[in-house]
Amino acid sequence: MRAAVLAASLLVPLTASAGPFHDVVMQPPRHATTTKAFTHVSNTIYLNPCLPNGCTVRPGRDDSRTDTSSIPDTQAVLTAYPHGSESWNSLVQCVKDMYAPFAINVTDVDPGTEPHFEVMVAGNAHAVGQDGAGGVAPFIPCDGQLEDNVISFVFAAQTDNLDFLCWAAAQESSHVFGLDHELNAKDPMTYLTPPIKKPGFQNAAASCGEDAGQPRDCWCGGATQNSYQYLMDTFGPAQLDPASIAITSPADGAWVKPGFSVKAELTSQLSAMTGALAVDGSTTQSIRQGDPLVFSAPSSLAGGDHTISVTTTDSATRTLSAEITVHVTDRCDGGRSCASGFACLGGLCLPNASTPGGLGATCTGNDDCITGRCANDGTATLCTDYCDSGDSCPSGYECISAGAQSVCWPGSSSGCSTSNSEHSPLLVLFGLGMLGLILRRRR
Secondary structure, three states: OOOEEEOOEEEEOOOOOOOOOOOOOOOOOOOOOOOOOOOOOOOOEEEEEEOOOOEEEEEEOOOOOOOEEEOOOEEEEOOOOHHHHHEEEEEEEEHHOOOOOOOOOOEOOOOOOOOOOOEEEOHHHHOOOOOOOOOEEEEEOOOOOOOOEEEEEEEEHHOOHHHHHHHHHHHHHOOOOOOOOEEEOOOOOOOOOOOOOOOOOOOOEEOOOOOOOOOOEEOOOOOOOOHHHHHHHOOOOOOOOOOEEEEEOOOOOEEEEOOOEEEEEEOOOOOOOEEEEEEEEEEEEEEEOOOOOOOEEEOOOOEEEEEEEEEEOOOOOOOOEEEEEEEEEOEEOOOOOOOEEHHHHHHEEEEEEOOOOOOOOOOOOOOHOOOOOOEEOOOOEEEEEEEEEOOOOOOOOOEEEEOOOOEEEEEOOOOOOOOOOOOOOEEEOOHHHHHHEEEOOOO
């Protein structure tokens, strides 16, 4: 009997109505979670009704081709599916619908000696030594290396509720792919009801666990799992659509400060397995599987034009890339001057209002500005930035502040505020979530 421990026994009363699920086995050992991209194990799930005379299962290493299983300790006999052909055909179609988005073939035709996963939908739990369970599956280690030809069980003699049997068949067959229980009542990997009829694997991160309000760490690491995306990345989609990647920020041709953030978006049915940022052809940052495609350009990047590219590989091993050009602001610290049309602030040569996102240019939010700061004085909404030491601003701007905050705003050509009016307009500096920090002109 192999070392993997049992997981996911599904308890149900011995009646026609399905009941809640309960875990009755040991927790498996935990390892770093890894998706095995487009696994090379079989993608066939054989639903076996054990017709007409039942199934004999021998104890041993899991092998659906020889009817051996790690679950029973002694030879077991499961009685045939008892609910008739119409019920069986409906059940098979339901499980097919559960797996329809993925490159997984659900069949009730015996593949024989061909590699396949198998769910015996027959008999009762007592036959395999799992009294009270509605279904059971052996646990597969969390190393991304799936084991082929594994048998799991759903005990059809204990209920004729098709919704429950479909739910159990989807859950038990997916446990052998490495999926945990989760607290999304619409997903077949849950114990929760209602509903008993599960719509299918949900494309959403869900907490792992068995009981509502009691999340736990997932078997294979992390606090959540996305069963839909896991199956998509492991087996692939039923039909693989073209994929693309785009750099969403900054815009092509934008002015940026050194150390700017780069965000990219992958359009694919699959997850990004790798990701990398390159500046002028040299990789400066890489990310791991599961991380968002968000990078930071080097803060030491010299002023001038630079080519920015983001490359990713999805779980179909397709490599996708996107490229833009940005203008990085020159430095003006250490006594260096800025070219015409630029203002020295914060040690950087910022374009003026004639450049989109430049100092004093119109904006609707912080993302519109090279400085990342947009403000409103009750009349205009403009890009701004914090004043330099001594409340200093470039020529053509005045320093407007409230307490410790002060920003440069188009106004006095001297670069310092001279306004003493009690009726000077308020300046609202946009913050995260557009929450305002109200600033008054200095007096």
